[in-house]
Amino acid sequence: MNGYWFLFRRFSRALWFLPALFCASAVLVVILAYLSANLFPEGLEESAIPITVSADALRNILGIVASSMLAVAVFALSTLVNLLTSAAQTGSPRAVPLFSGNRAARTTISVFIGAFLFSIIGIIGLSSGIYTLGGRLILFIATLFVVFAVVWALIRWVREISVVGRVVEMTSRLEDATRQALDRLGRDGLYGCSAGEGSPIGHEVAAGSVGFVQHFDPHALQDLAEDNGLVIHVRVRPGDYVDHAAIIAVVVGEADEAVLKAIRGDFIIGEERTFDSDPGFGFLVLADVARRALSPGVNDPSTANHVLTVQTRLLANWALKKKEEERKDPPYPRIRFMPVSPERLLDKAFRPISYEAASAAPDVQQALLRGLTSLARISPNAFAKAAATLAEDFMARAASEGSHQPDIAALRKVAADLTEGTERPRPSTSSG
Template sequence: MQQEDDLPLNWFLFKRITRGLWFLPALFSVFAVLVLAAAYFSTIFFADPIRPGNLPITVSQEAVESILSIVAASMLTVSVFALSTLVNLLANVSQSGTPRAVPLIVEDRRAQTSISVFIGAFLFSIVGIIGLSGEIYSTSGRLILFGATVVVVLAIVFSLIRWIGQISVVGRVGETIDRVEKATKDALERLGPAALYGCCRSTSVTGSGFAVRAERVGFVQHFDRERLQEIAEGHKLSIHVLARPGSYVDYDTILAQAAGEAPDDSLTSMRQAFLVGGERTFDYDPGYGLTILAEIARRALSTAVNDPGTAIDVIFSQTRLLGDWARSAYGEQAESKFGRISVEPVAPAELIAEAFGSISRDASASVDVTLAMVRGLKTLAKAAPSDFRKPAMQLAQEILARAEFSMKLPQDIAAVRAAVEELATAKATS
């Protein structure tokens, strides 16, 4: 079975389509119509007419139509209510967290499944009522329709209970932080050992070759390593990827350099292996997730919100993400799955800057948040000293400089200075 981090570009795009809010409702609606069609064509499989005495239960047309009418009327109301509630929750996420976190709520399978059941049950009932009114169902067809209706009602009850539990937490800042943290954790895991995306460590491209340049302005969202590997093997090339997911590119940006000779169509194929979009995404870009978490913290620190506790929660989430990743994956030996492709590994300094850099500027006057950042940097420096100590110390010095400029009380400045000095002398954890 193909791992998620090895998805070719076409499957990656298909996966993105399936995450759309419309996909599951459409799928459930198609399934509902197929069940009704099976009920209609049941005479092919069952001899008809079936005597009532041979049936486990007697199902009249009026009884089934009455149940379907109740389901249709209620599901229309519930579907409208669920969609309006979801819109309000998304607006709340944008206001309390950040608009960039909204796609994570929209793509949530639990919410999509509940709404899909409501819409699919409504369509199922409407089509069933139309069929019963036209008397197109035989005795066996009505029996199948009744059994399907019972299943639909049970699914509705389960989805309603599940939906009540979801709307009680979705939209809260803590829930938004948890979802962004999970998406960022998944993206960090997709980097693979040594943060190389399963490729070789960066090497200089020597000899004759050519450069693959971008043809549009945007951000690299994904690159198809399997396609690049096939091209490299077919033409005896060595390909060095310069634009990782999350990189901003324009018309002069070199996406990749190749050593060797290849026809012009291979250049086009290599360019098509890179997906460039108008915005960054969570899938293969952990820096984007860290940036979104930082946005939530910065909004919490604004004068309109003034919630330093949320900013501290974000800092602890980012510390946990980077610390766990550095201890489990970054120091591993990379076993390259794509031997002809090399890439520059994601540097810990980049991730630390995206996680804490913007927060340090907005929190320079808050002693509590500043101390939480220094504490988090100390944890990272101890967890992975070879990777995080140097960038952590550099950022800590910047934090101290901002604190000395912004804080008024000498006691606060002294506390920050002491925390930075403690970071400098911290020993690595075993």
């Protein structure tokens, strides 16, 4: 993903962006209605057109739209704020941007605010008498489109408020965001770069700021490397914490200060992690939802079981994809990257949940072991060893915190089956 496109996606997801865009469009439509009056003959009579609308009638229609849309827009915004607060309390505050940045919610509120502004400007224009008969006709047609848009937005808003705040909807959006990040990562974990190992010697590029790596632009880095005959070793991954002295890239070849500065500019470092290029963050937030569900104040083991199923499905589908490394030439051959390993993703997804699951109900404990067993069976080369290690660690926690021996014995049996399965040779169903 291009760095500018990454920034634009973040910018366009702001709650104010679409309302501002719709407001500008409303102003433009009203202005065009005034200017388009020149398309009609000067001596146009009412009998020459099929529909005529008086200034008073049009002013009344716009007055109704303006008064109702102001109330509806305020109500919609307050409802959205309440729903986002509820979502943060029942799920995870880190997942709230997936709701506030949702296009359906932003578009609906934008229509309400845009319709209000359109009506206000139209009333001002009618009151000042700047519209001719042709201008009023165009304004009336535009008003009809606005009314239809408002009706459509109201129906869409009813659907939106019926799902926002539900835990199942939150996990669904988290799953979609994490799946998209895994697609950008690629099955080989390289973001389209070449695999890099060891400690290269060259010009070191420091982060220059404190925060998290949100994104790097391999396409722009590849262009820089080709233009200057360089090989760029990326030393950080999206989601990594960096400070001023942290080395984010090592440049092999002759590079001046301007090139090094351009390379640093292709890394986006922000205050918090994002979902776009960081699948580990998606797994972490999903784990947060499960851990909150297992807290004594919530006590919702079914949600934890659901999250474990989602985590398993995401990792399994990713592991079964064909590796990009089988291609002869990666898209960015001059960019060397330390691949994100399947073991790292598995640890991000399951280990945080295992802390609370060790003292949770037996069905949650078995769901966690079931997910690890499924991943070890589906893609043994990628997950078997890491799954067995995590299951062993989890059993140690569960045994130390549990008191009912039959439950512990049942868990030991499941964990033993997983460990034995990793020791027996299995035919691989994955290329990784």
